[in-house]
Amino acid sequence: MYPDDRRYTKEHEWVKVEGDRARVGITDYAQNQLGDVVYLELPEVGRVLKAGETFGTVESVKAVSELYAPLAGEVAEVNSELVSSPEAINTDPHGKGWMVVIRPSDPAAAGALLDAAGYSSLVESGAKQA
Amino acid sequence: MDVAPGTLRRTPLSPVHRELGAKMVPFAGWEMPIEYSGLISEHLAVRKAAGLFDVSHMGEIEVEGPGALAFLQRVTCNNVARLLDGQAQYSALPLPNGAPADDLIVYRRSAERFLLIANAGNAEKDYKWLLSQERGETELKNRSDEYALLALQGPRAQAILQPLTRVDLAAVKYYHFAEGDLDGQPATISRTGYTGEDGFEILVAPDHAPAAWKRLLEAGGPQGLVPAGLGARDTLRLEARMCLYGMDMDETTTLIEAGLGWIVALDPAKGDFPGRAVLESQKKGGPPRKLVGFEVVGRGIARHGYTVLANHQPVGAVTSGTYAPFLQKNIGLCYVPAAHAAVGTDLEIDVRGRPVSARVVPTPFYKRAQ
Missing domain, CATH: 2.40.30.110 (Aminomethyltransferase beta-barrel domains)
Known part of the structure; x- marks a missing residue:
């Protein structure tokens, strides 16, 4: 379910390190919790983010959810196509639904995030509580 | 009737929703399906074909007896005297400040037998409020646990429902109802809804609800009928500008402010009711x-x-x-x-x-x- 080629946060985001860049999106679990996504707000390229800082907003018909920077760094790229067709967040959250590419100030920082197995068990324990 | 805090009530269809993979959420003290396949697809299905909603959380209050009509004239804001047998009316329970304690539908079954369908979160409050009013020879019963309520909504609703009932649906006009059958079991079929589409609200016994639900989905599936949740119900009603109690109106907003002047009857035949003076002055002078x-x-x-x-x-x-x-x-x-x-x-x-x-x-x- 959750690809092994990337890391995950407790805020249900994924981070895929690609050389000195890190691609970021929300997980399948997050999109499923949100329901049909209809609105997305992303930062400008060049914005410098602290880890944990809000960098955007994703909204479904029913709910608003903030996006939190999983790593500190500079925004190198944003998925502007996704802003006009945010439904890709539901249909392909781990692929076409990517949101931003960050150039992390500490490329090793991603290592401290959850791996796929750790994230899966987080989601399963959350599902049991719900 | 009283439920311990934190305990969510379940409709007779709860197991069916789980089987269908619905996302369940707390709503007005009930655990209700918010969506099945997805809010947007359910919304569009109702606009283009049909959707089936479980609205069994709604409250049903029976008002019966020789004094029932006079009682309802005193406690609701619309003119109940205009109803014939088999006719329904959108109305509200006005408070002295002209705001609604709840909005509801009044069904006239016969001259001395009426049914009120109230909001889930308000049914118990409404029932207590009604009991506290001078009621003459009128018997009040909160029958909320004895009814399940299905809403079949959308342009295909009549075509889907007709083969499953002996009621001639074409003869049931908007805001009218018939006491008949659904799939061989007793059912009250009302041409009402909360989506802005044609459709029916169907009262059945709780025991019959799961079979009725499945029969409708089977019969309607080929025509595009899908189960629809409270999420789509909310977006559908908002597109049709229907107010939701607790959001668009409450005990502080008058019926005139809420744009519901059309359900406030001020003709002499109506007589006095709570908030009449405020509502009359706002209707004339503007809110x-x-x-x-x-x-x-x-x-x-x-x-x-x-x-x-x-x-x-x-x-x-x-x-x-x-x-x-x-x-x-x-x-x-x-x-x-x-x-x-x-x-x-x-x-x-x-x-x-x-x-x-x-x-x-x-x-x-x-x-x-x-």
Whole structure:
């Protein structure tokens, strides 16, 4: 379910390190919790983010959810196509639904995030509580 | 009737919803399906074909006896005397300040037998309020646990339902009902709804509800019928500008302010009821504020509670706001002073600290082709 080629946060985001860049999106679990996504707000390229800082907003018909920077760094790229067709967040959250590419100030920082197995068990324990 | 805090009540269809993979959420003390396949697809199915909703959380109160009509005339705001047997009426229980304690539908079964269908979260409160009123020879019973309620809504509703009932549905006009059958079991079939589409609300015994639900889905599936949750119900009703109690109106907003003057009967035959003086004066002179529909012009979705500004000054708050799946626009309702209520007035919505332009538009936002 959750690809092994990337890391995950407790805020249900994924981070895929690609050389000195890190691609970021929300997980399948997050999109499923949100329901049909209809609105997305992303930062400008060049914005410098602290880890944990809000960098955007994703909204479904029913709910608003903030996006939190999983790593500190500079925004190198944003998925502007996704802003006009945010439904890709539901249909392909781990692929076409990517949101931003960050150039992390500490490329090793991603290592401290959850791996796929750790994230899966987080989601399963959350599902049991719900 | 009383349920321990934190315990959610379940409708007789709860296991069926789980089987269908519905996402279940707490709503007004009940655990209800918010969506099955997805809110937008369910919304569009209702506009184009049909959707089936479980609304068994709604409350049913029977009002019976020689004094029933006179009692209902005193406690509701619409003119109950205009109802014939088999006819229903949208109404409210007005408070002395002209605001509704609840909105409801009054069904006349016979001259001395009426049924009220009230909001889930208010049914017990309504029942106690009604009991506290002078009622003469009228018996009141909260029958909420003895009914399940299904809503079959959409342009295909009649074609889907007809083969499953002996009731001649074409003869059941809007806001009329028939006591008949569904799939061989007793059912009350009413041509009412909360989606802006043609459709029916069907009262059945709780034991019959799962079979009735499955039969309807089987029969309607080939015609595009899908199970639909409370999420789609909310966006559908908002496109049709139907008020939701607790959001668009409550015990502080008068019926006239909420745009429900059409259910406030002031003819002499109606007689006195709580709040009549306030409502009469607001109906004549205009209310100080009005619930208006707006469309977001800028980028952003207005949500319940967001501040509404006119000329950069706060003038009100959003009561309901959403992305409208059929209209593909961001719409909402808000109370604004009468001076800002005209169609075309420019407003701004404070979307989490960012002002987003909006404009007062005519409502309903969506009206079906006749």
